[in-house]
Amino acid sequence: MSDEFEPKIIALVCNWCTYTAADLAGTSRLAYSANVRIIRLMCTGMIDPKYILKALLDGADGVFIGGCHPGDCHYINGNLKAKKRISGISKIVEQFGFDPERLRLRWIGASEGPEFQRNMNEFFESIKALGSTPVRDRMIL
Amino acid sequence: MTMYAILETNNNPSETIRSVLKNMLSEKLVDVVLVPFKTEYSSLPMPTLIADPEKMLQAQPLAPAAPFNAARQAASVLRYPTGKKVAVVLRTCEIRALIELAKLKQCVLDEAILIGFDCMGRIENDSYLEMAAQEEDITTSFYADSSMQDRITGICKACEYFQPYGADLTICLLGMPVMEKIGLMAGTEAGENIIKSLGLSTVEQPEGREVAANSLLQKRTEARDKLFSETSEKIKDIEKFQKTIANCLNCYNCRNACPVCYCKECVFLTDVFAHEPEVLQRRAAKRGAVKLPADTTMFHMTRLAHMSHACVGCGQCSSVCPSSIPVADIFRTVSAKVQELYNYVPGRDISESIPYLVFEEESSNGK
Ligand code: SF4
Ligand code: SF4
Ligand code: FES
Numbered sequence: 470m471s472d473e474f475e476p477k478i479i480a481l482v483c484n485w486c487t488y489t490a491a492d493l494a495g496t497s498r499l500a501y502s503a504n505v506r507i508i509r510l511m512c513t514g515m516i517d518p519k520y521i522l523k524a525l526l527d528g529a530d531g532v533f534i535g536g537c538h539p540g541d542c543h544y545i546n547g548n549l550k551a552k553k554r555i556s557g558i559s560k561i562v563e564q565f566g567f568d569p570e571r572l573r574l575r576w577i578g579a580s581e582g583p584e585f586q587r588n589m590n591e592f593f594e595s596i597k598a599l600g601s602t603p604v605r606d607r608m609i610l
Numbered sequence: 611m612t613m614y615a616i617l618e619t620n621n622n623p624s625e626t627i628r629s630v631l632k633n634m635l636s637e638k639l640v641d642v643v644l645v646p647f648k649t650e651y652s653s654l655p656m657p658t659l660i661a662d663p664e665k666m667l668q669a670q671p672l673a674p675a676a677p678f679n680a681a682r683q684a685a686s687v688l689r690y691p692t693g694k695k696v697a698v699v700l701r702t703c704e705i706r707a708l709i710e711l712a713k714l715k716q717c718v719l720d721e722a723i724l725i726g727f728d729c730m731g732r733i734e735n736d737s738y739l740e741m742a743a744q745e746e747d748i749t750t751s752f753y754a755d756s757s758m759q760d761r762i763t764g765i766c767k768a769c770e771y772f773q774p775y776g777a778d779l780t781i782c783l784l785g786m787p788v789m790e791k792i793g794l795m796a797g798t799e800a801g802e803n804i805i806k807s808l809g810l811s812t813v814e815q816p817e818g819r820e821v822a823a824n825s826l827l828q829k830r831t832e833a834r835d836k837l838f839s840e841t842s843e844k845i846k847d848i849e850k851f852q853k854t855i856a857n858c859l860n861c862y863n864c865r866n867a868c869p870v871c872y873c874k875e876c877v878f879l880t881d882v883f884a885h886e887p888e889v890l891q892r893r894a895a896k897r898g899a900v901k902l903p904a905d906t907t908m909f910h911m912t913r914l915a916h917m918s919h920a921c922v923g924c925g926q927c928s929s930v931c932p933s934s935i936p937v938a939d940i941f942r943t944v945s946a947k948v949q950e951l952y953n954y955v956p957g958r959d960i961s962e963s964i965p966y967l968v969f970e971e972e973s974s975n976g977k
Contacts, residue, residue, distance in 0.1 A: 518915035519877070519908070526907055528897075549969030554915075557966070560947050561914050566847030603848045608899060610852055610906040 476530035476596040478505045480589070481520060483512045485543045486579045487535030493582035501589035505533070512536070513574075514547020518558050521572065525562060526609050531571045531596040535588070538576040548576065566603055570595060613796040614782075615810035621789050624672050624749045627699075627781060630794065630808065631725075632666040634697060639807050640723055641694040644684055646670045653742030654735055657683040671699045672727060672781070674752045674762065675738040679869040679924045681707035685717035697723040701732070702774050703924035706957020707869035709776060710920045713964055714872050723800055726774025727781035728823075731762030734929060753788045765925030765938045768834040770827055775958055779804060785822030793819075841936065841943040854940070855910060857933035860903040864927035864937045865913060870920040870956070878909055910937075914944055919965050920956040921945035 482488045488509045494501065510516060513536030524532045534555060536548040552574060559569045573592055577584050619626045634640050647658030648670050655670035657680040684698045685708060700708065705726050712719045730752070733741070741748050741761075752758045774780045778801035782793030794810065796802040805812065845851040862878060865871045877883065883905055893900045921941050928938035949955060952965035 519882075519912055522908060522911045522915065526911070546969055550966070553966055553969050556951060557919065557948050558915055560951050561911065561918060561944055564842065564944050564947060565845055565851045565911070607848065607852075608897070608901065609848070610856065610858070610901050 474597065474601055476504050476593065476601075477528060478502070478531045478533060478589075478593060478596060479524045479529045480505050480507045480533040480535060481510055481513070481516055482507060482533075482535040482577075483537060483542075483547070484509055485512070486537035486541060487575075487577045487585065489579035490535075490577045490581045490585040493580065494585045497582050499582055499586040501586045502593035504593060505589050512542060512544045512547035513551035514542065514544055516551050516554070518554060521555070521558055522562070525567055525571065525602070526604060528602055528605055529571075530599070530602045530605075531573070531592060533588070533592050534572070534574045535577045535585070536574075538578050541576075541578060568599055570599055571602070612815055613802045613805050613812050614815040615794045615805050615812050616791050616816075617794055617810070618791050619789060621754075622747075622750055623753055623783075623788050623792055624670060624747075626792065627671040627727075628666050628669050631660075631669060631671065631697070631699070632663045633808055634804065635660070635663040635666065637807060639695070639804055640697040642687070643669075643697045643699065644680070644687055645697075645699040646673050646676070646680075648673075653739060653748075659687060669699075670749060671725075672753070672783075673749045674731065674733050674759075675735065675748075676701055676704070676732045676924075676926075677735055678867055678930075679707055679922075679926045680704050681711060681869040684708050684722075685711045688717040688719060688722050691718050691721050693721070695721055695723065697725055699725045699727075701924075702726055702729045702771050703769070703922045704869070705774055705777060706771065706922040707920075707924065709957040709960050710870050710922070710964075711872065712960055716872065719960065723779065723804065724774075724777045725779045725781065726777035728774075728783040729766075729769075729772045730759050730783070731766030731769070731772075732925075733761050734763055737761060750789075753783070763925050763929070764837070765923060765928060765942065768830060768837040768942070769923055770830045770834055771923070771955075771957075772826060772830065773823060776960060777801070782819060784826065785816070785818030785820075837939055838943050838946060841939040844936070845940055845943070852907070855906060855935055858906050858910075858935055859933055860906055860909060861932060862909075863930040863932065864935075865909075867926040867930040868913075868917065869924065869926070870917050870922065871913065872917065872920075877912070878905070910940070914941065914948075918945040918948040919952060919954055921949075922956050 542548040555574050559572045563569045617626045631643050643660045646655035648655050648668050655673045681704045711717050778798045780795045782795050786792050844854045923942040925938040954965050
């Protein structure tokens with residue numbers, strides 16, 4: 470293996486839309502970066518800020534959050550709650566030196582397999598360009 | 611027109627307020643008053659619920675001390691309506707926190723009479739006790755001698771919210787010759803009724819309050835901006851932040867002291883963070899070493915994620931920290947950005963929703 474930077478990316482995706490899109494990308498054999506580790510949740514509205522903070526403090530280079538398009542959330546407005554919450558978390562982590570680009574929220578519908586692939590590749594590229602997380606190789610109290 | 615009454619102070623503004631509060635009780639305008647109170651055991655005034663007008667003698671409504679942010683004590687008295695009228699005398703940061711707790715349905719303010727005062731800041735408990743050992747009436751000296759006002763906490767010096775928001779009655783000190791007279795201003799109809807029932811003669815609001823407020827605001831804003839820029843420097847990357855909180859003991863005093871840390875049960879006291887031995891061992895194996903107690907950084911960041919929209923900058927978290935971590939400086943600095951993002955000022959207006967409870971429908975892709 471080369472020393473090339475291999476980002477660790479966590480994708481928190483909702484069961485009903487973005488995970489289904491990921492599944493569709495898989496069955497359609499749409500390849501995307503293998504650095505993405507998917508965690509399926511029932512809805513983005515159940516993303517506790519701790520999930521994001523833990524990922525960042527444990528060394529994730531990027532955290533992607535994918536949910537249903539507004540109006541399509543299976544729990545009515547979980548995605549809008551997530552959006553509000555994530556905007557705050559992003560403001561917070563930014564002040565401790567985490568580039569807000571390390572957090573990305575996108576809406577990807579169940580039928581949008583290619584969209585999922587494109588988003589994963591784009592996010593991978595942008596994290597790659599940002600470089601390693603500031604917490605790698607550092608003791609986090 | 612704002613209803614405004616002038617009260618003579620005869621070199622003792624505390625006494626003036628005490629007699630107003632006492633009359634409110636004896637005239638049965640309110641049933642109980644929550645007010646800072648000097649017990650027979652210590653000089654440090656503690657929030658105390660007074661029913662007997664005679665007890666008002668020991669009240670310290672204007673004392674430049676606050677052993678904690680009394681919003682929580684006020685909320686415990688106002689947890690649900692009891693049919694009694696409760697007056698609470700609170701600092702501005704306490705009223706603001708109380709309003710946030712009301713938004714969270716942890717108290718009901720319908721029966722409350724909120725009495726605020728122009729806040730000149732508070733002195734840390736230990737300094738206050740030291741000063742109290744030297745002189746009998748610190749409160750009077752504090753207002754008589756402005757050099758004593760330099761001894762307030764750094765976070766108070768940087769607080770631009772010294773004028774009460776949403777109070778029924780405001781004790782006006784700004785721009786007043788406090789040793790001669792102070793003002794009592796109604797902010798609501800309930801406040802007006804009290805001024806009327808007490809038979810206080812009302813006058814046109816004297817000029818000078820706004821000028822005094824503006825010049826204090828300028829001073830405080832400058833101090834605030836300096837605090838923000840110095841603190842940002844201390845946390846601006848993870849290494850600096852780790853150095854700043856390196857002596858944290860995970861005692862959670864800061865969280866206990868915080869009036870707007872609103873969870874009934876803190877997640878840091880639950881099984882979520884009571885890790886199994888295997889979890890700790892795995893973390894050590896993964897990262898090479900893990901400091902215990904673990905999750906110190908996680909604790910502070912989670913607390914910010916929960917309550918930064920509501921931080922009122924009262925400074926109590928710093929005051930209680932055994933490790934002298936500038937918790938309040940950090941929380942105020944970070945919170946200011948979050949509050950700016952949501953255009954939210956905690957405690958500004960009870961009808962204003964908590965930002966996390968309003969979500970706009972929009973179509974743009976996630977951004
Ligand atoms: S975080 Fe600190 S300064 Fe802010 S409200 Fe809580 S105790 Fe007060
Ligand atoms: S009070 Fe100080 S030592 Fe205790 S948890 Fe808060 S920051 Fe850490
Ligand atoms: S179910 Fe997909 S975001 Fe709520």
